[in-house]
Amino acid sequence: MSQKFDVLKKFFETNATSKKALGLLAKGTEIGIILESGETYALIASPNGPQFVERPAQEPDITFRLNDVAISNVCLSPKENPEELAVQILKEIKHKNVHLMITGSFVSIATKGYFSIIRLGGKNMWDFLTEHGITSFFKITSLIKEMIK
16 A cells, blocks of 8 residues: 555545545445556445545546645645535645546436535635636536536
């Protein structure tokens, strides 16, 4: 296992904010995590909390490609609440430290709890999105539909 794997595993499995957000996903949902070095991992919503495992995700709806800056900014400086974490992730996407790929269907995204995570981002996240031209939940759903391959 790499040091980056250990940092990500600790963040996803023990950080209270991360656990709260990931706990909203349907059990069995897998998210892909790909590092800039090419290492691939699976983040799994399980009944006992999130599990970060050293294998590619099986049929992920969403995959995140992370660079080292994103790992440092998100995992090594964890935010205290879901709103702060949501804004930090959006900033990493804006600065191209995180690339989000949506490969699941819109129905899958809508029914597995992803929108609940978006709502958890709260006012701070909505303020950030509004500053960047996304002014309604409808615009988020339209953006997601555009991103689906």
